[in-house]
Amino acid sequence: MNTPKEILNRKAKFEYSFIQELEAGIMLTGTEVKSLRQGQGNLSDAYCAFRGNELYIHSLFIAEYDHGNIHNHETRRTRKLLLKKGELKKLQKRVKEKGFTIVPFKIAFNERGLVKIHIALAQGKKTYDKRNTIKEKDMKRDMDRMKKLS
Numbered sequence: 001m002n003t004p005k006e007i008l009n010r011k012a013k014f015e016y017s018f019i020q021e022l023e024a025g026i027m028l029t030g031t032e033v034k035s036l037r038q039g040q041g042n043l044s045d046a047y048c049a050f051r052g053n054e055l056y057i058h059s060l061f062i063a064e065y066d067h068g069n070i071h072n073h074e075t076r077r078t079r080k081l082l083l084k085k086g087e088l089k090k091l092q093k094r095v096k097e098k099g100f101t102i103v104p105f106k107i108a109f110n111e112r113g114l115v116k117i118h119i120a121l122a123q124g125k126k127t128y129d130k131r132n133t134i135k136e137k138d139m140k141r142d143m144d145r146m147k148k149l150s
Helices: 030-037 085-096 127-149
Strands: 016-026 047-051 054-058 079-082 100-109 115-124
Touching: 016 085, 016 100, 030 100, 054 085, 085 100, 085 115
Parallel strands: none
Antiparallel strands: 016 079, 016 115, 047 054, 047 100, 054 079, 100 115
């Protein structure tokens, strides 16, 4: 079995500072899993929200499966995330605090072949924090170039 690549939300680490990272299961249909195995997903617009005591992911794009039939899935349907009850309660408590949100940043397959979504309890960065992140990246890139030249 070939292992598919991860699907990442590259903007997430730039826009948010991660406080806690978790790995959650996700309820999918068969055609959604097959489509994800082909790398046909996008996390850029996705966000997580609580409905009652359950956590759902909204706006996660999973392209329709190429060889699907009339029973193919909707591309942007709401999907339930699977976490332990204690983890859900802790997350729900933290999200009620000012400025915290839950951000999905990676979809990957684990060693057993199950789809896992990596989420983070995050706080939005201010503009000056984003500038500092860019500055640090530039400095690191320059240092790596200097090391290569010498």
